[in-house]
Amino acid sequence: MSAPTQSSAGNNSGSFEQWRPLLAAAVKEVFSMMVGAEINVPEDVDPPVVTEVTGMVGLAGELCGVFSVRCSKICGSKIASKMLGVPATEAASHISDAIGEICNMAAGNFKAKIDGLQDKCMLSVPTVITGGDYQLYSLAVGDRIELPFLFEGEPVWVGLEVRS
Amino acid sequence: MAIRALIVDDSSVMRKIVERCLRQAGMDLGQVLEASNGAEALALVNENTFDLILSDINMPVMDGLEFVRHLKELENAKNVPIVMITTEGGEKSVLEALSLGAKGYIRKPFTPDQVKEHVIPVLGGKS
Numbered sequence: 001m002s003a004p005t006q007s008s009a010g011n012n013s014g015s016f017e018q019w020r021p022l023l024a025a026a027v028k029e030v031f032s033m034m035v036g037a038e039i040n041v042p043e044d045v046d047p048p049v050v051t052e053v054t055g056m057v058g059l060a061g062e063l064c065g066v067f068s069v070r071c072s073k074i075c076g077s078k079i080a081s082k083m084l085g086v087p088a089t090e091a092a093s094h095i096s097d098a099i100g101e102i103c104n105m106a107a108g109n110f111k112a113k114i115d116g117l118q119d120k121c122m123l124s125v126p127t128v129i130t131g132g133d134y135q136l137y138s139l140a141v142g143d144r145i146e147l148p149f150l151f152e153g154e155p156v157w158v159g160l161e162v163r164s
Numbered sequence: 165m166a167i168r169a170l171i172v173d174d175s176s177v178m179r180k181i182v183e184r185c186l187r188q189a190g191m192d193l194g195q196v197l198e199a200s201n202g203a204e205a206l207a208l209v210n211e212n213t214f215d216l217i218l219s220d221i222n223m224p225v226m227d228g229l230e231f232v233r234h235l236k237e238l239e240n241a242k243n244v245p246i247v248m249i250t251t252e253g254g255e256k257s258v259l260e261a262l263s264l265g266a267k268g269y270i271r272k273p274f275t276p277d278q279v280k281e282h283v284i285p286v287l288g289g290k291s
C-alpha cells in the first residue's frame with residue numbers, strides 16, 4: 001500500500017496538520033497487514049475516549065514526542081485475537097504485547113511516510129499502561145493530533161504529540 | 165528438508181505472526197524456536213542448529229544489530245542467513261545490518277508475500 005501524500009519533516013507547525021491523513025493511512029495499513037482486519041475512521045460522531053489500555057512509543061531526534069494508541073480491554077483483546085489467530089478469551093494475556101506492537105508499527109509506518117524523517121527520528125521500545133486512572137505528562141508539549149477509529153465497533157484513539 | 169528457524173523479537177505476538185507468515189508463505193518449517201532479545205537468541209544458537217534467523221532490531225537487553233555482530237563471530241552459526249524485521253526501516257539502520265552480515269530486511273508492517281519475497285532467496289533452495 002502506498003501513502004496518499006508525503007510532507008517534509010521540517011517546519012513542524014506548518015506541516016503538522018498535513019500529517020493527519022498520513023497518520024490515518026499509517027494506522028489503517030498496520031491493521032490491514034498485521035491484524036488482518038480493517039479499522040475505520042468514524043463517519044459522523046467521534047467515539048468515546050477509552051483508556052483501559054494505552055500503548056506509547058517515544059520519538060526522539062528531528063521529531064520529538066510521543067505516539068500513543070488507546071483502547072478498551074475488550075478492544076485490545078479483539079485486536080490480539082486477530083493478530084494471533086486465536087479466540088479472544090485466549091488472547092487476553094497478550095493484550096499489552098499486541099497494543100504495544102501496534103503502537104510501535106504505526107509510529108514506524110507514520111515516520112516512514114514523512115520525507116527525510118526516516119533516519120533522523122528514532123523510536124523507543126513501546127510502553128503499555130493498563131488501567132485508565134492516570135495522567136500523562138510529557139515534556140513534548142506542543143502540537144497534538146488525536147484521531148479516532150473504530151475497530152469492530154470499539155473505539156481506538158491514536159495520538160501524536162510533538163514538541164514545537 | 166524442513167527449515168529450522170529462530171525468530172527473535174521482544175513481542176511474543178510478533179513472533180507468532182512471523183511464524184504464521186512463514187507457514188503461509190508455503191515454507192516447510194521444522195523446529196521453530198523463539199527468543200525475546202539478542203542475548204536469548206545467542207544462547208539458543210549455541211545449543212541448536214538453524215537454517216534461518218529472523219530478528220527484530222529494536223529490542224531491550226541486546227538489540228538486533230549487536231546480535232548479528234556476535235552471531236558472525238560464532239563458527240557454528242556465522243553462515244546462517246539472517247533477515248532483519250524492523251520498524252526502523254531507515255537507510256542507516258538497514259545499511260548497518262547489511263554491513264554486519266544480514267542477508268536482507270523486512271519492514272513492519274508486512275504481508276506474508278513480502279516475507280516470502282525476502283526469505284526464500286536467502287535460503288539457497290532449502291525452502
